[in-house]
Amino acid sequence: MVRKEILIFEHEKGLHARVAALIVRESIQLQNKYKDKLFIGRNENDLLPATSLISVISSNIKYGDKMVIVSKGDNADKSLHEFAKFLKGKFDLEDKQTRDEIDQVLQETTLTMDKVFNNIANGVIVVDQEGVITSFNPAAEKITGLSANRVIGEDINSVIANSKLKEIIKSGQAELGKRQEINDATIVTNRNPIFSNGRIIGAIAVFQDISTLERLSGELKEVRALKERLHLILESVQDGICVVDKKGGIEYLNPTYAKMLNIDIETVVGRKLEEINQDKTYQQVLETGESITGVVTEKDNDLVIIFNVYPIQVDGEIEGAVLVAKKKIEIEKLADRLKELSAKAEYLEQELKREKELDSSFERIIGRSGVLKDSLVRASKAAETTSTVLIRGESGTGKELVAEAIHYASNRKNKPFIRVNCAAIPSNLIESELFGHEKGAFTGAINRKIGKFELADGGTIFLDEIGELSVELQVKLLRVLQEREFERVGGIERISVNIRVITATNRNLEEMIEENNFREDLYYRLNVIPIILPPLRERKDDIPLLVNHFLDKLSERLNKKVDTISQDALEILTNYSWPGNVRELQNIVERGINFTDSQEISIDDLPDYIRNNYQNQRSLINLTADGEIASIEEYEREIIKRALEKYKSFNATGKVLGVTHKTVAAKARKYGLVKE
Template structure:
């Protein structure tokens, strides 16, 4: 097939104009592989229908744009920089699809004309075969040979640049033994990042043990972490191995570290400093070779100032800090996540839902998502069960989201004749019109996806009450 593409008499014209000939487009839209054509400057000049389906993009949104601004594709980048082919390079795309990538340079008497890249979706079984036999077999690019970033973070579905920066930082952090503090709101994927760091680290074949510091009763936390000896307290009928011992040689992930009682923080600090501990009721020191990763949704600096978190422990845990981006600041990820959840739930639930309408996508991209990706996942699970058609529409949404669509439909914020307004002016107008429509703070808050207290505060700020 590659020979047919590169030898096609219209290829040179395709790489120099935005729209390929109609017969060319019709032909390539029939292929099972995704096709992407890049010109000698790195601009995308053509993508077939299959490519758009695989990557959930619209051709009009990517045409004439530099490929490295549209896709984080190391195979394509290496082939472009080195004017060479890359064959059989398997990557785990960020929205959980196994994809075989093959990139071919087009070189003629005029020199380098561009690249043609082919993308094939693989089953998990086929991906394993291809990965074992042909991954980077035909090139010597170190970046490609060590292309484990998406593989180890393949459950983090994103094309957000800030999230990619975070994953790159996490990859660097994985190579060392320093502590890492992962910050972010609930539901942003802190545990996924922690697991990715562990799986990329030299400790990847050792245990990854998670402790939710906020879910264990305070009087049991020390025993859970350090274990106890038989007879250490009433009910201790046998020796118990704690989380630190279970994680020996591996990684201990202290989730919601901001909820840890101060008296336990001292004990954690000692382990970090001295690399040893004793079980509850024990006298023997146990050597500890464990890497500590921690996570919180709280402001630890503020807790330190309030005396609720030890400053010395904070510095110990915060050697490397990663702050995850909330979903409301990643609207470009909403279509990717929707596509992923539809594919995931279709088979499990035998659902007939295949797509989401543009109006629904627009609503979801403008919602505040206090529960982040976890909230979106739960919403999609509900919609996949309850929706009776092949496409999710506004009327299928729960009331707090369908009302948001109605609020946005009251009137445009800024018409083409108006000059641009400040964000504060936008906010003032939205709050005013929503209050006019829904009358109460509670109803307005539900419609806008914020608390009634926030609505009241905004109303006072703008002089509505």
């Protein structure tokens, strides 16, 4: 049963807290008496429980307002009648018992409100009419990262600079669903003014942290973008891709797969895979969850396809499979291409390894050829040890430079590097030079002399032209290498040294051993780390680099600006055999700098023996790049041009060519070799 009655609220002070508490007390008593449910509101669509103080107060009924009361239950007539009678009467707020009961209701409601205030997930901030914070619940603390104890009593804008609550107090207008940034949090907030007796006494903000929602929204956007990129990739790759569900139904296949099998995508999606592909390997993958690779199938048109099948697993459950297919012929092409790239990569790796293995001390040695780099890499490794090194190579190949580089790349670089040219020291003095002598050791020894080995203590001694040592001195050298000690000539004191020995020779030591001119035991002592330097004729690609290096170095030393060499002259140098190797090349460049009258070395600045050697190697008839022979007129023009360039006049050119100067002049004009 439902009963309704409409009343006019006649309490002059409106529905304030104590009056609302009286109404709630009466409603509870009637509800307990009649077992009915009572409701109150401004209209039928806005009814609230009359037993809830919060509901009654929130109805916001004022003096003179119409109010609707409703009772639902078996005794609705009686309960509604008594409730209406109570509301029409005067509320007795003076009786002590009544006040106590009202206070009890208010206290219980306040406790309830406190529980709600402190436990709701939304943040709540309340300010008074001056904008001073009066309430700041735990959710607000968590969202803002601010402590209630610190902010209560503070001006709202000093705590939250972009707060709009003061503007709400000023305007009296609510703002709903506004987005706001507070510290690191993003919130959505509702702001409302607080009224009392028709005037604004403060404002309240209720807000929710949406940072997580925004982050999830961003992540969802990234997932969508990733899905789109993945789709584009699958549509574009050259491999055939097919995705099936856990029952073998086709969920997706890319254009490559469809083209490979000559099928239409729209007609096969949703069908079983075995309907278009007789091979059922994928079923094994769906059953076991293990990938299968290298499955070969042949089609009716002699098309051979190789495919791999991979399971799709979600939380440990098999949800489907992916087939990746490629034509056999494409795999064969890829294999050939891979072999080609692997060969290139191996070559480049070796070249890079050569470059990386070289210490900066080897930068003085000019050249990029492979044979030179191999020798320098070995020398660079030798620098990391203290073993004896034997450098072999023709005269002028740079053996001393390599010895220096080994020393300065080693951990002895801050100690002495002592050079000894064994061929340049007279045989009767070389022992004294190497080991030193005491005063009076022989005629003319008026003072003690420190030998080269002693001077090299802690560092490196470089013995160049080691093959020129006498057999007798070889014995003493062997003893030093074995025991690292010696006596000075004419002395008895044994001197210990800590030295690294590097030797060099351009002689064939193996032949000298056969002829008993070099001790075999010494040879093995010296040849621990052999390094063979290639002759210049075996690394002709380095000649342009060396020429440019010597041009820069020698032009500065000779104070004469010569910085280029003609292409013809460089071609002659490149084709020369260089018996004197790099040293001979350096001498030729220095000679050219001295002889040239310009800033360029030309053919005329080269020695006759090099030019003649080149001419002897060349045919009088030079074929073009494709092997064709030119016309007689073309050869005649070239001969006259070269002769005029060299001999400068018609007379001299005519004498060399065996014709008159008039003939030379006429031909020169004919071929446009002289200006009219």
